[in-house]
Each structure stands twice: as structure tokens, then as C-alpha cells.
Amino acid sequence: MNRRQFLAGAGLAGATVLAGCGSLSSQSTRAPPLVEDRPDATYRPTHAEGMGMAGMAQAGEYMVGLSYSFPHRFWTVTGTTAEKVDIRSEDSVHLMATVWDPETEMVLPVSAGLSITVERDGETVADKSPWPMISQNMGFHYGDNYALDGDGVYQLSVRVNGMGERRLGAFEGRFGEAGEATVEFDFARNTRDQLSFEEFPETQGERAAVDLMNMDMVPTSQVPEVSALPGTVLGTDKGSDGVYAVTWLQDAGFLAESESYLAVSARTPYNRVPLPMMSLDGTVESDGETVFDDALTAAVHSELGYHYGAIVETTAQEPSVGIDVVAPPQVSRHEGYETAFLTTPSFSFGGN
Missing domain, CATH: 2.60.40.2480 (Periplasmic metal-binding protein Tp34-type)
Structure with missing residues (x-):
């Protein structure tokens, strides 16, 4: 079979942080050194972080759950190359969005993506499209590190773009249009700092994975056996x-x-x-x-x-x-x- 030339799409998650501060206290303790000689495969990471719920709402035909954790490193992918994104001193949270069908509770990877605008008192704090990403404990979601302007109540406005994927069976004729929703997020640094943070010094680097989270309000992304x-x-x-x-x-x-x-x-x-x-x-x-x-x-x-x-x-x-x-x-x-x-x-x- 002749392979077709692949041009990796750019701009899946262009980001513009317009304002913000709120550095992470004791930031170095939240990023243990990476495993040396990591395998070219799934491996057990150095640590796993807990998460808190920021809000949940229906956006058109979609349900959207917004959660947050400590800012953390991750890797973007272009073609066959992964590039590390480090934690910045101004990052306050790693904000995550999960999109799913409210009827079947199936998590929907939407290739057209979504955007999140963060506002406080009518002023824009951040406006960016989070990356589509996978993690061992949360599965598929959209996420990025965000800089917030200290403790307080923020409005998180989410726009989920219409799906370009083929929809079959119960999904036929659905999810073709974009959906929007806004939730209020009461952020407190002290609450964030009380989220769980578990390290795995004895098993990090092994050919294994941490378990998916069991979340009451948000479904996890798994395909059938x-x-x-x-x-x-x-x-x-x-x-x-x-x-x-x-x-x-x-x-x-x-x-x-x-x-x-x-x-x-x-x-x-x-x-x-x-x-x-x-x-x-x-x-x-x-x-x-x-x-x-x-x-x-x-x-x-x-x-x-x-x-x-x-x-x-x-x-x-x-x-x-x-x-x-x-x-x-x-x-x-x-x-x-x-x-x-x-x-x-x-x-x-x-x-x-």
C-alpha cells in the first residue's frame, strides 16, 4: 500500500494568555525528576495528581466537565516528535475539559477542538484552546496550564466545535453544531494545594500504568474490550x-x-x-x-x-x-x- 504524505496540522491549540499571575508555591516539589532511560512505550510515571471539579454544564448537544489540578509538564506531538512543555512560574492550575454525549455517556474526542475563555469581574484573564491530550489517570481530555489572577471566582466559557468525525448509529445526525456553556469556578490556592499528589519511587519507569480515575460526575474515556x-x-x-x-x-x-x-x-x-x-x-x-x-x-x-x-x-x-x-x-x-x-x-x- 502506498503511504499518503501526512502533513501534521498546526494550530490545534494556539494559546494567548492576556493577563494573570499566581505562581505555584513549592513548584519544584510538584515535578519530580523524570525517569532515566524511559522505555519507548507506556510506563509508570513518577507521580499521579488528584483533581478538583471546577464545574459542569451542557453545551448544546454536549456535556462538558471542567476540572483542575496542579500545573504540570506535558508533551505536545507534531508528526512523530514529542516536545516537552515545562511548568511556568506564573501557572496556577492545569485546567482540563472532558466532553461527552449525555445519552450514552461516551467521551467524545472532537478533532475540531474547543476553546476556554477565563474571565474575572468582566476582564479576560486567559483565552486559549487547550490541547487534546491523554493521561493515564484521566484518559482523553483537553488540557493546558493556565495563569489565574489569584484567589476568587472566575467565569469559564467553553465553546465545543462541531464534530468532523463520522457519526454512526445512535450518533448519526448529532454533534454537527458547536455548543457553548459558562460555569463559575471558585479558585483558592489553598484548596488546590490540598489535592492529592502521590509519587511512585519504587515502580516509576516500569512497563505498566496507573489506573484510570473513578469520577462520579464525569465519565472516563475507554473503548470496548x-x-x-x-x-x-x-x-x-x-x-x-x-x-x-x-x-x-x-x-x-x-x-x-x-x-x-x-x-x-x-x-x-x-x-x-x-x-x-x-x-x-x-x-x-x-x-x-x-x-x-x-x-x-x-x-x-x-x-x-x-x-x-x-x-x-x-x-x-x-x-x-x-x-x-x-x-x-x-x-x-x-x-x-x-x-x-x-x-x-x-x-x-x-x-x-
Whole structure:
């Protein structure tokens, strides 16, 4: 299969901090030294931070939960390169937004992103689009470090852009429009400093991950177990530590009689967090004939979760499938994921 040239998108999260102060006391204690000789894979980080809720509201068809923690380092990704973002002295919180469908409670990675404007007493404190990112304890979310103007009540206005991903099944015809909401966030540095901060000196660097948080108000982002995927699972494989499960559907409600559906569910090991914003190519062969050779489309479906797929004009029962990863997940990473999911492997599945 010929790989298509991938041009990494710029401007996913351009940021402009307009005002603010409020440095983090004892900041160095919140950033233990990184693990030496980190593996090119998921690993147990040096620490895990607790979080507090800043607010929750409905934004059009979306539900949005806003939470916060200590400012922390993370890594942005362009193409196959991860670049570290350090904590600044003026950063007050790491602000996080989770977007989900209120009917199914499925977390929605929206490639078009969202923006957050922070205001206090009618004045803009910060206006930026947080990065799409993954973390071991929170899964997929949008986040960035924000500088606030001391303790007080802030208005957080969120705009979630309409989804460009294909919406299938229960999601068909939904989430095409943007949604907006505003919540009040009563920030106190003392409350932030009482959030949990657990270090792992004995296990940091091991090939493992910390558990996802169990949050009462906000769902966590997980794709189904491989055994729970609909259709005929043609196989699973690993590349750059990501797990790729391929399934073949022939009786889905969105298909015509002459059509089948190829779906690739990409997820992290250990916690099954979806790996969004990738570029994948696929080929499908049946009886020695190529019936599909094209890019796969990011999509959401209530049973498949977030995945990459294509409608194929064939009724073959178990075809031969090839998958090329053209670009790895273009999402930022918290510590423990920054060295994983950065290569472009190829896989073959199915066939008799």
C-alpha cells in the first residue's frame, strides 16, 4: 500500500494568555525528576495528581466537565516528535475539559477542538484552546496550564466545535453544531494545594500504568474490550505500544445490503483509552481482488466507540485486511505516554 504524505496540522491549540499571575508555591516539589532511560512505550510515571471539579454544564448537544489540578509538564506531538512543555512560574492550575454525549455517556474526542475563555469581574484573564491530550489517570481530555489572577471566582466559557468525525448509529445526525456553556469556578490556592499528589519511587519507569480515575460526575474515556466489539474480530496487533483491534461488520443498521464495514479500534494498553487523531490507510482483499484501498475515517459509534473505519462495497465474510499507520496520534501526552505511540507500523489481518 502506498503511504499518503501526512502533513501534521498546526494550530490545534494556539494559546494567548492576556493577563494573570499566581505562581505555584513549592513548584519544584510538584515535578519530580523524570525517569532515566524511559522505555519507548507506556510506563509508570513518577507521580499521579488528584483533581478538583471546577464545574459542569451542557453545551448544546454536549456535556462538558471542567476540572483542575496542579500545573504540570506535558508533551505536545507534531508528526512523530514529542516536545516537552515545562511548568511556568506564573501557572496556577492545569485546567482540563472532558466532553461527552449525555445519552450514552461516551467521551467524545472532537478533532475540531474547543476553546476556554477565563474571565474575572468582566476582564479576560486567559483565552486559549487547550490541547487534546491523554493521561493515564484521566484518559482523553483537553488540557493546558493556565495563569489565574489569584484567589476568587472566575467565569469559564467553553465553546465545543462541531464534530468532523463520522457519526454512526445512535450518533448519526448529532454533534454537527458547536455548543457553548459558562460555569463559575471558585479558585483558592489553598484548596488546590490540598489535592492529592502521590509519587511512585519504587515502580516509576516500569512497563505498566496507573489506573484510570473513578469520577462520579464525569465519565472516563475507554473503548470496548476486544471481545465486546461488534462484528467479526479479524485480529489484534501492537505497534509502538498501541493496541489495534480490527473488526468486520456486515449487519450494521447504517449499511446497505451490498456493503460491509471495516473498523480499527486503536487503544492504549492497560486502560483501553482511545488513541484519537491518527491517520490510517487500509486495504481490503477478497478472493485475490482488492476491493478497497484508501484512507480510513475517524468515527464514533455507540458499540464500537471512537475508531477508524470505511464502508466497503463487498459481502466477503472474512477478507484479508492491511492497515498502515500513516501518522500516530496527534494528541499531547501526560507523563508515562510521551514516549509511546510515536511510530508508523503496518499490520495484516484476516484471510483464509
